[in-house]
Amino acid sequence: MPETSLLSQINPPHRLLMGPGPINADPRVLRAMSSQLVGQYDPAMTGYMNEVMALYREVFRTRNRWTLLVDGTSRAGIEAVLVSAIRPGDKVLVPVFGRFGHLLCEIARRCRAEVHTIEAPWGEVFTPDQIEDAIRRVKPRLLLTVQGDTSTTMLQPLEHLGEICRRHGVLFYTDATASLGGNVLDTDRWGLDAVSAGLQKCLGGPSGSSPVTLSEAMVSAIGARRRVEEGIRTDAHQDGDEEMIGSNYFDLGMIMDYWGPERLNHHTEATSMLFAARECARIMVEEGMDALIARHALHGRAMLNGIRGMGLEVFGDVNHKMNNVLGVVIPAGVHGEEVRRRLLEDFHIEIGTSFGPLAGKIWRIGTMGYNARKDCVLQTLTALEAVLNRQGFATVQGAAMQAAWDTYEG
Numbered sequence: 001m002p003e004t005s006l007l008s009q010i011n012p013p014h015r016l017l018m019g020p021g022p023i024n025a026d027p028r029v030l031r032a033m034s035s036q037l038v039g040q041y042d043p044a045m046t047g048y049m050n051e052v053m054a055l056y057r058e059v060f061r062t063r064n065r066w067t068l069l070v071d072g073t074s075r076a077g078i079e080a081v082l083v084s085a086i087r088p089g090d091k092v093l094v095p096v097f098g099r100f101g102h103l104l105c106e107i108a109r110r111c112r113a114e115v116h117t118i119e120a121p122w123g124e125v126f127t128p129d130q131i132e133d134a135i136r137r138v139k140p141r142l143l144l145t146v147q148g149d150t151s152t153t154m155l156q157p158l159e160h161l162g163e164i165c166r167r168h169g170v171l172f173y174t175d176a177t178a179s180l181g182g183n184v185l186d187t188d189r190w191g192l193d194a195v196s197a198g199l200q201k202c203l204g205g206p207s208g209s210s211p212v213t214l215s216e217a218m219v220s221a222i223g224a225r226r227r228v229e230e231g232i233r234t235d236a237h238q239d240g241d242e243e244m245i246g247s248n249y250f251d252l253g254m255i256m257d258y259w260g261p262e263r264l265n266h267h268t269e270a271t272s273m274l275f276a277a278r279e280c281a282r283i284m285v286e287e288g289m290d291a292l293i294a295r296h297a298l299h300g301r302a303m304l305n306g307i308r309g310m311g312l313e314v315f316g317d318v319n320h321k322m323n324n325v326l327g328v329v330i331p332a333g334v335h336g337e338e339v340r341r342r343l344l345e346d347f348h349i350e351i352g353t354s355f356g357p358l359a360g361k362i363w364r365i366g367t368m369g370y371n372a373r374k375d376c377v378l379q380t381l382t383a384l385e386a387v388l389n390r391q392g393f394a395t396v397q398g399a400a401m402q403a404a405w406d407t408y409e410g
């Protein structure tokens with residue numbers, strides 16, 4: 001007989017998730033996910049797939065036909081783009097300014113790329129000139145960037161890189177998992193060839209679906225490696241000339257065939273996640289992308305001012321931080337993990353820790369998606385101040401709250 005706890009229904013505690021993601025999902029997204037399933041080729045389902053493509057074109061600000069979902073977390077979207085685009089032996093350039101740049105290198109190596117990096121200290125970003133110099137030197141086929149590296153909270157400016165890539169004949173990819181929806185991302189105007197993201201940050205959903213958009217140039221690079229599986233291929237199907245993509249599940253050629261008019265069978269689309277992704281996009285588009293980004297900027301600013309009002313130091317180059325995540329230097333004498341434990345246990349508020357060179361040095365506080373709200377900012381500041389005071393860190397009572405309020409009312 002199993003233990004009773006094994007048989008009790010899941011009933012997670014109510015938390016306010018103010019870390020670097022995941023954050024609390026918008027209740028409308030949770031409701032969409034609880035909708036009953038429909039068959040994979042039901043016209044209702046294929047209709048939803050087409051709507052998802054149209055909605056995410058708005059979110060990514062693109063006219064790219066191939067704008068779709070990769071089933072899996074954000075890492076699935078990254079891996080799908082990289083394994084589909086990188087041919088063994090291709091040179092790639094990765095500007096690394098945090099943990100997620102290292103992730104791109106690691107995935108690219110598994111795709112058997114020749115990986116070249118330039119590195120910026122954690123807390124800083126690159127100038128376009130630094131990246132162009134490296135492109136001149138390395139002559140890569142692809143530039144792989146992270147727009148917002150959650151590990152450091154920094155936002156790499158991308159707007160000039162597309163033009164540089166075009167001049168040097170380089171394909172341009174960015175991982176916008178942490179930044180999309182909270183910061184400007186202009187796929188077409190910035191000349192991006194591929195962007196991937198996830199739902200669990202500014203998009204206000206759970207992790208488990210990765211929206212991806214691909215330019216014509218990227219689609220033709222992938223098309224050159226096209227294969228259609230035995231068992232479903234017909235005489236009408238033509239293979240590409242180049243080496244087959246080294247993954248079946250993440251073969252974007254086959255995923256496009258599934259999302260396209262032929263509806264060639266590949267995986268069984270994760271229906272409940274598609275409902276979630278559609279609702280995330282619907283909510284964002286209804287609010288308007290500019291308004292959504294402005295909301296993230298406002299609440300991010302209020303959190304920043306509140307934290308400074310508390311006498312705490314902010315991590316990194318503030319002029320290049322994402323709107324939606326803030327690095328806070330853990331003051332000397334304060335036990336960072338003890339603060340997080342008390343916030344969680346006594347206030348049910350989660351803030352983030354960090355990793356690599358920043359482990360134990362900064363907390364990361366998110367104001368994103370459904371939680372980019374005044375009440376979440378004020379609650380978090382109040383609780384954090386109380387916990388810090390309890391640990392003997394003196395603050396000017398109420399100054400943090402007043403600084404945040406001033407941001408809203410100033």
Ligand SMILES: Cc1ncc(COP(=O)(O)O)c(C=O)c1O
Binds near residue numbers: 146150176
């Ligand atoms: C910038 C960035 N890229 C990739 C990932 C990986 O995302 P996932 O955990 O959804 O696979 C994350 C997760 O935090 C991230 O912040």
